[in-house]
Amino acid sequence: MYRLSIVGTVIRSVLAAALLAASATTTGLRAETSAIPLPRFVSLKASPANLRVGPGVGYSVEWVFMRPGIPLEIYQQSGNWRRVRDWTGTNGWINMSLLSVRRTAVIAPWSKGDVALRNKPTFDGPVICWFEPVVGVKLKRCDGQWCRVALKSMSGFVKQTDLWGAYPGEVL
Structure with missing residues (x-):
């Protein structure tokens, strides 16, 4: 009786693994590797x-x-x-x-207030303008702390943590 139980468990496990593998292959959702990292x-x-x-x-x-x-x-x-x-x-x-x-980014969609566009990548840099949340900008470069962004004829620096579109600490 004990031996039949083990055999039954093994057979069920093999069938379950085969079904999962078949469904992943037929739906095209199997993981792929690439030279370019994700996310x-x-x-x-x-x-x-x-x-x-x-x-x-x-x-x-x-x-x-x-x-x-x-x-x-x-x-x-x-x-x-x-x-x-x-x-x-x-x-x-x-x-x-x-x-x-x-690369583009969106200004702090989680924020309740406006975000400063500064002339220099420092908190004491003069404010050029204030961006409302969810404004889209072009990313020019990021040093891991600040990103140079552009919107139409304006450009300046935004704190990298105030952007959705660049990972914290990412250098571009």
Whole structure:
């Protein structure tokens, strides 16, 4: 009786593993390795851009991005498809041809107050203007503490922790 129980447990374990492997392969959701590390930030190159529930055109469209240049975080990939999320947490699969390596950011979407754009990368640098939360900017460079950003004809420095689109401590 004890031997049958062990054999039954082994058989159930093997079947469960086979089913999990088969479902991951057929849905295209198996993990892939790449020379470019995950997660990483990119921006939306073109719009409108469909965000799908799975990695392929056979999957339904869950969301449509309408504004090029928004920052997106890639956290999974499958073939030419990238699983991304935006600062609101909206996530799904998008074809990599719709993404750009140009970096952009959003000013502190979690903030209740405005964020200073400064002339120098220091807290005592003169304030050029104040950004409201969720304003989109282009990232020019980051030193791990401050990022040089641009919006239209203005440019200056924003504390890196006040941006969604650059990791804390990341150097660009």
